[in-house]
Amino acid sequence: MKPVPLVLLITSVLLTTHIPLSTCRPRDLSLMSNQLDDALLTRAGDDAMSYLVGEKLLQYLQRNVGAQKAGGVLHLQHFPTARLRSPHEDNSLEELTEFSKRNDDPPISIDLTFHLLRNMIEMARNENQREQAELNRKYLDEVGK
């Protein structure tokens, strides 16, 4: 085989095996979240209002307000993704049930007093200073060699 066609063949093979740029963009969760929010709004009446449900509602409301503010421009951006996601409806329904399962659990916050928080910060600072001293000693030992 002549070298030039061989090179062209290898080139085309290498180019096609490159990772396309589109995979570097973050997954667009907006459509899935919209479906989740619809499910949550209907479920909210059944369960006790957990913090996470509240957060999701806030998210839904904020995004709605955001969409209204942005006007038509935002809608245009969402339409293509809507068409793309429809074949994957089964997958998103699965994720929906998982998410609502997580929703039954206690809210995501922590009840800590400031007193405890302050002590924890002090302990963390001590750890940091101790290790920084240790690291400095190691660096000096390296330099000294």
Place this chain on the structure above:
Amino acid sequence: MSGTSRAQLCFLLLSVTALRGHARFLDIQDNEISPEGLLSLLSSELKRELPEEFVYRRALRCLDMVAIEGQFTFTAERPQLNCAVFFIGEPSDIISIEYDSVNIDCRGGDFIKVFDGWVMKGEKFPSTQDHLLPLYERYSDYCETGVSRPITRSSQNVAMLFFRLHQSGSSFTVTFRKLINPFPCNVVSQTPEGSFTMVIPQQHRNCSFSIIYPVEIQIGELSLGQHNDLKRSILGCAGSGDFVELLGGNGMDTSKMFPMADLCYSFNGPAQMKVGCDNTVVRMVSSGKFVNRVSFRYRLLGHQELQQMKGNSVEDVCLRA
């Protein structure tokens, strides 16, 4: 074309195709490339990498506070349903959390979430008014985006990890790094004593410096807008788009705290105030038209001073809460 030059051209073509490019996603908000976005891209290249033997490693506890860079592993010996790890850096740091290895059961209800800020008793720092991102964007769930985006970066010097592991034996490892933030906005102070200069360079945003202790604040210098702005001095704080307020309260959320003082005019020379609350905040509101700067020092209020304050005041807002 001669044989050798053709061979060289072919070789060149081969080596060009063998090069791999890296695509980066730049978070563009409001259709503009912000200086923060570009800076974050650059700072990731300039991150200093410690050699392997110098990386600090330890096990993570269910409730933990981390102020040191390193690699932290949590292994569940029994089901752990409500765990939180607080990360804190110096005021001029921002926090980067990277998932190194994660062995959890997402479908079984396990989760690891990174929160951009701190949440305590449902109150968030920075408040929704002071943070650039909407609330839902401040939570990032490993099970949703962790595999595709393993590095999460905070917007200020504090961040949190919430996690739940149902099965014993589940584990995860995260690497915590501190990156430099040239214009810190929203800071939680690690210490009850210190000093800080907050600069908001022509940005329309609000920044809070939170000291979770009862302190005396001494403001050394305040520069709001332009120096000889006579028109603005007539308006007062209510009409001004640029001012500094001192807040006091018993929670983390600055929007739920009580204003202790308002400062609307530039001045030089110390002005001090004692705030006997669990959380004292210096908050700067900036319109974006000017470069605003405030320098202050703070020191812990002693027990006697606090008792004296309780005795003097008829109604102490912080004691009431």
